[in-house]
Amino acid sequence: MLPATSASYPPSFQLPAASHQLPGDQRLCRKCKRPIDAQERLNKRYCNAKCRAFVWSRAHRQFSSTITVADFENIREQIKEFEGRMGQRVLWYALLKEHPSFPLADKIGKSIFPPKDRKTKRSPDETGKICFSDAPYYNFTAFFETPRVPMVGLYQVKVWLEGDTAPMMTAKYVDVRKAYPAVHFYDEKTGQRYTLKGEAIPPKAPKPPKPPTERKKRKPATAIGPQPERAPSTARVPEVVPATQAQRVPDAELVKKIEEEHARERADLLATITKERALRQETEQKLVRATSMPKPPAKDDRSLRLEAAAKH
Numbered sequence: 001m002l003p004a005t006s007a008s009y010p011p012s013f014q015l016p017a018a019s020h021q022l023p024g025d026q027r028l029c030r031k032c033k034r035p036i037d038a039q040e041r042l043n044k045r046y047c048n049a050k051c052r053a054f055v056w057s058r059a060h061r062q063f064s065s066t067i068t069v070a071d072f073e074n075i076r077e078q079i080k081e082f083e084g085r086m087g088q089r090v091l092w093y094a095l096l097k098e099h100p101s102f103p104l105a106d107k108i109g110k111s112i113f114p115p116k117d118r119k120t121k122r123s124p125d126e127t128g129k130i131c132f133s134d135a136p137y138y139n140f141t142a143f144f145e146t147p148r149v150p151m152v153g154l155y156q157v158k159v160w161l162e163g164d165t166a167p168m169m170t171a172k173y174v175d176v177r178k179a180y181p182a183v184h185f186y187d188e189k190t191g192q193r194y195t196l197k198g199e200a201i202p203p204k205a206p207k208p209p210k211p212p213t214e215r216k217k218r219k220p221a222t223a224i225g226p227q228p229e230r231a232p233s234t235a236r237v238p239e240v241v242p243a244t245q246a247q248r249v250p251d252a253e254l255v256k257k258i259e260e261e262h263a264r265e266r267a268d269l270l271a272t273i274t275k276e277r278a279l280r281q282e283t284e285q286k287l288v289r290a291t292s293m294p295k296p297p298a299k300d301d302r303s304l305r306l307e308a309a310a311k312h
């Protein structure tokens with residue numbers, strides 16, 4: 001039955017059913033593709049504030065991919081100038097800065113970039129390839145590796161001079177004009193990373209182990225179709241096999257690999273057999289239980305309906 005409110009208006013006052021209100025035409029969140037409740041306002045595009053915020057921040061951030069080597073030319077020039085004064089080439093360099101929040105900066109000291117003891121993404125090399133490295137410095141002489149730091153601003157420069165055994169801290173500061181939101185200040189002693197606001201970043205949960213991949217079984221030749229009969233080879237088989245071939249000791253590494261492969265196949269097979277056996281036992285037990293138990297009587301809801309009717 002129609003609600004009283006809509007019934008009291010003439011039909012022309014009723015809103016036509018929009019297509020997105022029709023059942024079966026479910027609106028989906030533009031971010032996570034979860035359905036949006038039909039009761040929600042008609043122009044709702046995201047299922048919740050988190051999805052909306054995610055899309056907004058993506059649309060408004062500066063993409064790291066738009067940062068180029070030209071954005072750091074001032075740094076390259078300054079280090080070049082330093083080389084000139086020292087009369088020595090700078091092989092590598094690193095940048096240091098304190099976290100902008102003072103209590104935290106006091107606690108963790110300066111962070112050095114690239115981060116120590118951590119494999120981090122690096123700017124493209126001279127071939128344009130982006131790689132990851134745990135080297136505690138950026139290249140300078142081999143090619144100019146641009147820094148990846150968490151915020152723009154002045155950074156102190158540490159250098160590795162050609163011919164020197166230890167790096168040296170310079171009194172030089174360079175102005176870094178591009179930053180990467182994925183890079184963070186960190187405590188060198190513990191490795192703990194912090195957001196720019198000073199919040200500790202929880203360590204990444206370890207990746208769950210991959211499920212064992214199912215081995216593809218090779219189709220038997222008969223399944224592929226009739227095979228053309230091979231004509232007998234006309235090539236003569238040499239009667240004397242060269243000594244180097246006949247007496248070659250099988251590659252120890254290869255033998256080990258094959259043995260490992262066999263062991264893995266055996267283990268896979270065993271696991272499959274065990275699983276199937278367990279499944280069969282379970283099914284059998286279920287069957288036994290089902291046949292031994294008396295069937296519950298079919299529910300008769302007539303009395304319930306009568307009861308309900310009596311209440312009204």
Ligand SMILES: [Zn+2]
Nearest residue numbers: 029032047051
């Ligand atoms: Zn969503």
